[in-house]
Amino acid sequence: MEIRHLSKTYGGKRVLDIPAFAFEPNTRYAVIGANGSGKSTLARLLAGVIPADPGAAISGGGSVGYMPQKSLGFRLSVRRNLRLGVRDAQAGERSARLAAELGLDALAKRDGGSLSGGETAKLALARVLAGRWDVLILDEPTAAMDVPAALRAEECILRCQRETGCTLILVTHAFGQAERIGQQALFLHEGQLWEHGPAEQLLHHPLRPETRQFLRFGAFA
């Protein structure tokens, strides 16, 4: 997936401006940055749920799966929620396995609209991971989960990415998660792609002072 002149303006303020970047196939990217740095805007633009400013180009993505930051549990049973994106038997098997791994089996008959924040996030993650995508974008998928659930979710994300060979773009605030999942990391600062490179290098030996400043607090995440 390649992007060129990707920008987004809200009310006269440019909140994202990336001249060019290429996401390689079968690679996991962690997108980090402070609140309002443009991470979710980048995710939404790549997923095609909001239009970019005129002149932007996103090419070569193929099928894109996307879990928004504020995913919904639809007002159907959890079982029916899980079946929504299932298009073939393989996806059905993946969905059933994910439901078991994320502890959704016990909630199968519950109304998807009545779940807690963490349960809704698990449901949304299971739904999107059951699909087979060329590019998978997850916007803070574990932010509402407790630590054990978040670690289980990370295992599911890693396994699904390895099985499908998709490009994974993970937006996260959690330094540890970025390190555990990301092979490459992108640091956004005030809507700009400030620094990018191998996750290990960027997270531990950042080149730019703004990245260092942000990552100083990484140990707490």
Added chain:
Amino acid sequence: MASSLMGALELLLHPTPMLLSILSTTLQMALLSSCAALLLGVPLGAALSLLRFPGRQALVVLNRTLMGLPPVVCGLICYMLFSGVGPLRQFKLLYTVPGMVIAQIILITPLVTGIMESSLGHTAGAVRETARGMGLGGGVTLLLTLNENRYQIISAYLMAFGRAMAEVGAVSMVGGAIAYKTNVMTTAIMMYTNRGDFTLGLSLGILLLLISLAVNLAVWLLQKRWA
């Protein structure tokens, strides 16, 4: 007052053919017009809320204006359209139940559209984003959006039904309150009160409230079952 109330209760226990005719005409008109308004208003509200097209904002403002359309003005317009010199005279709708239903639909549909436009606007973005991320098509997304707003749809229907039952201005002008034909509860209450027949007027008023209570109870039970 007390004797009128006793007489009204007696009449409700032993209804006359006239009372039954008024009840039947009222329910026929209210059910038909509220169902039609729902069928028209939900898709219109969804279109105004979910789609982005030139002139959308103007249509929203027009609909909000029509939400405040005075019933007598609606009745007057329908009267002029259906009367012997109106463009729709060949359909012979004046002083008929279908004519009253059309007038009610004109009055109620903007209300349903407005409620749907505003309630869908709150949830549509999140539903669309979640559904699109899962690769779901537009049809499924629309159904999910409507399902997320099913309580609002029920509330809109209740409001439409209540408005159709209680409306008097338009139906009296278009229907003419003809006994055994177009006389509905509200027009009959007015007519009997003018004649000084408070017993019949009061019994109709009680019946109107009982129907409203029954419909609300039925919907409440339905909502409880869905919850």
